[in-house]
Amino acid sequence: MLERALAYLEEKHTCPHCKEELTLCYAPPMHVGDGLGWGSEFLFICLNDDCSLFVNGWDFVENQYGHVGSYRHMEIPNSNESYNMMVAGAGAFTGSIVDVEALKKQNKRYQQEKAAIAKLDNCVEAHDLEPVLYLLTDNAASPADRKRAAEILISLNDLDCIEPLRNHDFGDNHIEQDINMAISKILASHYLRECPFCTELVKARAKVCKHCQKELDKA
């Protein structure tokens, strides 16, 4: 759906009534009037309030149907179908405008997530922490892939993962638990621990933190 929306955004549609560019909107769930679907999640709609169709539509609807309403010119993407769509007011569809910048951002994130997932298979062999860190610190990535990344983290056994992960807000207890577990294992395998006072890494058997000089409990 995302890629289709981005492809549609490249299409230019012009209103035959006012020559203004049409706006890509999310389609309402049902075909107004006959209850059929639009066959498209998106519609191009003329939202120009000075459009002659919209301006003249009020009188037409009043005379024809005896209620308040007008028309917006609408085209279905990737087709030659166009309609005069009845609307109850100027605000109709203004809340359904596709947010181009948000979509592009989402798409970029999605592409990066896909690239990171593809790299998971041989990142241990390649000693490549980056795709694992990317997935673990992308809260929108799929939970299953993040769980897998947390497991791979243990195999990578790289202390460089600790700071980026400790500085990230996961907003999800499950993945955070997996990561805490992984970090504990990595630290243990390096005979290290985090100082509970200053968070610097110190030897597991140290009695005093070499960074903050505080006395440490037995590990």
Ligand SMILES: [Zn+2]
């Ligand atoms: Zn128009």
Ligand SMILES: [Zn+2]
């Ligand atoms: Zn310390």
